Amino acid sequence: MAEYARVGFLFLNFRRITKMGMEQKEDVYNTFSIVQEQLADCARILNLSEDIYSILRSPMREIHISLPVKMDNGKTKVFHGFRVQYNNALGPTKGGIRFHPDETVDTVRALAAWMTWKCSLLNLPLGGGKGGVICNPKEMSEGELERLSRLYIEKIWKYIGPDEDIPAPDVYTNPQIMAWMMDEYSKIAQKNQFGVVTGKPLLLGGSPGRGDATARGGLYTLREAAKELGMDLGYATIAIQGYGNAGYYAAKLAKELFGSKIVAVSDSQGGIYNADGLDPEEIQEHKRKKSSVVGLSGTKRITSEELMEIDVDVLIPAALENVITEKNAHNIKAKVIIELANGPTTPDADDILYKKGIHVIPDFLANAGGVTVSYFEMVQNLTMYYWSEEDVHSRLSDKMSQAYHSVLSAAKQYRVNMRQAAYVVAVSRVVEAMKMRGWI
Ligand code: GLU
Numbered sequence: 091m092a093e094y095a096r097v098g099f100l101f102l103n104f105r106r107i108t109k110m111g112m113e114q115k116e117d118v119y120n121t122f123s124i125v126q127e128q129l130a131d132c133a134r135i136l137n138l139s140e141d142i143y144s145i146l147r148s149p150m151r152e153i154h155i156s157l158p159v160k161m162d163n164g165k166t167k168v169f170h171g172f173r174v175q176y177n178n179a180l181g182p183t184k185g186g187i188r189f190h191p192d193e194t195v196d197t198v199r200a201l202a203a204w205m206t207w208k209c210s211l212l213n214l215p216l217g218g219g220k221g222g223v224i225c226n227p228k229e230m231s232e233g234e235l236e237r238l239s240r241l242y243i244e245k246i247w248k249y250i251g252p253d254e255d256i257p258a259p260d261v262y263t264n265p266q267i268m269a270w271m272m273d274e275y276s277k278i279a280q281k282n283q284f285g286v287v288t289g290k291p292l293l294l295g296g297s298p299g300r301g302d303a304t305a306r307g308g309l310y311t312l313r314e315a316a317k318e319l320g321m322d323l324g325y326a327t328i329a330i331q332g333y334g335n336a337g338y339y340a341a342k343l344a345k346e347l348f349g350s351k352i353v354a355v356s357d358s359q360g361g362i363y364n365a366d367g368l369d370p371e372e373i374q375e376h377k378r379k380k381s382s383v384v385g386l387s388g389t390k391r392i393t394s395e396e397l398m399e400i401d402v403d404v405l406i407p408a409a410l411e412n413v414i415t416e417k418n419a420h421n422i423k424a425k426v427i428i429e430l431a432n433g434p435t436t437p438d439a440d441d442i443l444y445k446k447g448i449h450v451i452p453d454f455l456a457n458a459g460g461v462t463v464s465y466f467e468m469v470q471n472l473t474m475y476y477w478s479e480e481d482v483h484s485r486l487s488d489k490m491s492q493a494y495h496s497v498l499s500a501a502k503q504y505r506v507n508m509r510q511a512a513y514v515v516a517v518s519r520v521v522e523a524m525k526m527r528g529w530i
Pocket of ligand 1: 185208256288460461462
């Protein structure tokens with residue numbers, strides 16, 4: 091049996107770990123095992139040699155750091171952080187940094203691998219990386235967050251840089267955090283280094299159009315899918331799981347760009363539903379005041395799980411990993427799923443959705459708008475010439491639509507689902523680059 095087949099088989103058995111707690115039993119999916127399984131599947135489709143596969147199946151470099159931060163109460167708290175640089179065959183590694191209490195090195199590895207495929211799929215001259223710190227920003231003061239962010243850079247500065255590895259925002263990190271990180275790196279380098287991180291505030295070398303880029307990019311792929319499926323988005327109903335940056339902008343832009351109706355949204359506290367349609371700005375205002383979408387007047391309360399199974403045309407998971415599993419995939423009624431979150435669907439669920447004929451726009455295609463505009467930001471930083479927002483939108487639209495159609499053609503050519511097709515296109519390019527560089 092070829093090595094990738096064997097490893098794929100092993101992960102098939104081990105990717106779902108059942109954790110028995112004292113009073114609860116929960117299924118925990120290891121996201122990196124899922125990534126390796128997806129890659130093993132791709133290796134089979136492309137008939138990759140074992141040496142190529144063994145380079146691709148693990149990260150090129152990972153950095154583990156401890157971060158002692160002086161807290162406001164005078165005590166020192168030690169946080170743990172990672173930066174994983176997965177593969178740089180196509181260029182410097184690129185990817186966000188997450189601040190999350192449930193962060194694990196395996197999640198960061200998985201996300202770094204997806205960044206590699208994402209940059210390749212979008213034809214960006216970049217490799218993939220990701221960072222994470224185990225912390226809960228919701229319980230930290232601004233000063234504590236600033237000290238943590240600066241310390242993170244102090245610990246990894248040797249391994250990052252505008253032509254080495256370029257961080258960006260991700261879950262619970264934002265332009266202000268990027269500004270502190272850029273400033274810290276610039277202090278160490280003793281010169282302004284705007285190009286070391288992207289997703290910065292506009293005044294400090296940020297790009298117009300970066301704020302809503304992830305959602306906008308996803309909606310451009312939906313526009314292309316609708317043409318393919320003969321769906322009129324003006325009459326489409328949409329449910330969105332997650333109402334952070336990606337979820338909010340997806341709701342707002344789906345209404346603005348296509349006139350679609352948002353009927354349900356949710357966040358970590360639960361969900362809301364109104365068959366006549368919800369107003370994205372009203373929800374945002376309510377969430378700002380009450381820290382949740384739940385309780386908005388004129389809406390019916392639903393659970394996040396119920397939201398996934400609502401009868402809508404388009405379902406948009408826009409929060410965290412592993413929310414579409416073999417348990418709920420059978421009940422999903424949407425015709426199209428746009429994965430704005432990274433890794434929302436498990437491999438078992440993928441098979442079910444494919445058999446049901448649901449058109450899935452996979453994560454590293456659907457949410458590639460963020461890193462694409464980050465790349466535009468890098469280009470603008472290098473040339474010191476800043477584009478208009480319209481220019482960013484039209485370049486993003488071209489990139490997303492090219493990527494969508496390359497995946498769709500591969501799906502037809504190889505007779506595989508859209509995720510497998512996205513892997514085929516992305517991994518082939520990385521392999522080609524590794525061969526040309528003489529790595530294999
Ligand atoms: N964190 C985003 C992603 O997962 C953006 C990464 C970037 O801009 O480098 O794609």
